[in-house]
Amino acid sequence: MTRSLIDDDKANTFMVQGSSRTSPEDNGVRKYVEKVSSVSGVSKSVIALAGGDPTGLENVYPPTVVRDKLVEVIHSSNYNSYCPSGGLPQARAAVARYYANHSSVPLKAEDVFICSGAAGALDLVFASLCNAGDSLLLPEPGFPLFRSIANALNIECRYYQLDPTNHFSIQLDSIRKAKNERTKAIVVNNPHNPCGHILSSDEMNAVVHVAKELRLPIIADEVYEEIILDEESKFISFLSFAREISVLKISSISKLYVAPGWRIGWCVIGDKSDSLQDIRAVMKRLSMRLIFPCSLTQAVLPTMLENANLQRQQVTRLIRQNAFTFQSIIQSAHIQGLDVSIPEAGLFLFVKLDPNMLTTISDDVEFVDHLLQEQAVGVVPGQAFGIKNYIRIALTTSKSNMEQAAYRIIHFCKGKCA
Template identity: 85%
Template sequence: MTQSQDDKATAFVVQGSNRTNPEDNGVRKYVEKVSSVSGLSKPLIALAGGDPTGLENVYPPTVVRDKLMEVIRSSSYNSYCPSGGLSQARAAVARYYVNNSSVPLKAEDVFICSGAAGALDLVFASLCNAGDNLLFPEPGFPLFRSIANALNIECRYYQLDETNHFGIQLDSIRKASNERTKAIVVNNPHNPCGHILSTDEMIAVVNIAKELKLPIIADEVYEEIILDEESKFISFLSFSDQVPVFKISSISKLYVAPGWRIGWCVIADKFDSLYDIRAIMKRLSMRLIFPCSLTQAVLPTMLENASLQRQQVTQLIRQNAIAFKSIIQSAHIEGLYVSIPKAGLFLFVKMDPNRINLPDDVVFVDKLLQEQAVGVVPGQAFGIRHYIRIALTTSISNMEQAAYRIIAFCKEMAIN
């Protein structure tokens, strides 16, 4: 046997787990594709991800950055922090939502996690055994599926009504549930659609949750980015005297600090029906990786100064949305339909493949990246065809340039 044959015969072949597959998180796939693309004829305009640090001249407020420096200099937070988070961070989150909840909140009701994703992971893992299922919206954020698949949780879907601003089709919740359903997951405001549930819609969801005896997991991470001044966001915490609620949110969007990795789960449960789940979450929090003590120590200051950020961030996102829509509409492009979302960081743009002369949104996105160097995400990453998601987290000049490039692209496709 030759040396090479001998090496081959003794080589290790190590099989990986089946906890994930390439389609688990379609958004990240496109974000990474855009960030690694090469050989483009124009400077790249990356609008695939929702990283708010792309906004011009927007940072955590000075008082927050000063507090971080003070915390670092103090050397008081260099040790491990308690499971579930620093007591002052947990108490600050509870205070922040005290007026939004229909039941009293205390520090023990809050778990500080590594972003909203970490909070979702903690809740899903605490609620479900392998083979149990959760109800997710479709279209919806693919990270829900990604986390569930890694935990061997079945994903079942209720439908959003495309013809009615992506409101929830209530009967589809009942149809999707069965005896192994553990919770209804609601994303409000919704990513990618930008819809805010009305009070009537929320009451209807709560009534179904009561009927099915299921808690609500409310991903409300875009709660602060309300673009429609006539729309009012109401947290599901307001209904926690009727149904148990896990509220998920984070500092990432409003505070323009996704890299600080601070998120949380707030448990609101009038009848203490989640007693066992709390105990499991506490035990799981002993093995999960939580945010560093330094940034947790700054969280109270961040929440106390939220108003310093809210107006600036919301104004810039709204400005980008209006500018993009105005440019597209002025060009009279047939086959692209742009509407300003009620909330969030994205435009969810409908495309008519017949008028644009492309088969679907995936081909649209791939060709747009190669030919005009604009990176966006296809609707199919969220479970719906013939839409594209465009991040508004960039400069106004980038937003305008992207609109002009998309116009040129659509005109070229129509000719071909």
């Protein structure tokens, strides 16, 4: 009997196995962001407070002078060619100038690598420092993208602990205990996501002391450096310690300039001792392979950095307003089981849950899942960051959305109270 074409197609069908570079749990935040964006069967409009996309803020855009500069750059046709590896020289020089007063060592354009957002900078730095099987010391709780990038590069993640009873300060002995013979660097997130803590000068000195003791450079993710909510807190960059310890600083324009889609981030190397000389060479070679930001937006970067002050005031004011609005509404309702504190910095509230006060809710994951289905409010559980019974709530929305989210959470909790 003649075989049919359908039978032939079935016989020739096969599956191509994907790589093991990632796992479904690598980036728990993105999982919840996508879950919120695709939720169905809810009776209310969804208030998405899972991601930290600042474009959700009301009537906030890159400054007019920046947008005008982008139009000028496009019409000039001077930036249509391939971009030099490491970034446009004027973009690299602008970043070096921007941090000149924050660094204890002189910075030049060659100390800066322009990358595809802060995530691209982390990828470049991790890949330049580590071979497969090497390890990095990461904070716990911490931003899951650190783990995601490390796993993709076959880098072992070893965790040091933050103390939730003391403003999530770093437990220094846990850094020492986490290090092994293949550890290449300490990753420090300051200001911290999701906790919102800013390291004090004393805390930073203590971390630098441990890094010197262990002979490790510091990878400083400082992407929230511009969003300071506590007016009495002062942000200090790890670049100010570059005379004492080698520093690879990571930051970007995404948060302050409300332009995450422009994909401009950077790594700045502060290294008086030249301990990172070989790492610089590797970064330069890798920058010839990795995909870097569009040359058009790089050409606008100097203008963006020259106009940071007004943008900083506007964005910080709105984030602070949303934080206090949410806290005030929750506290006035006297809800048991939610502890809302204003963070020192960043775009998020990190709210502590007490499941003992909420019947039928066993932990933060269940809280988040039920809240989305019952009240159409999307947030992220603390377990996505490595800590149980907290939820992260993004402040990057309109004031009216923030108010409505607070009232929905109150209604939800009242239905679950013991």
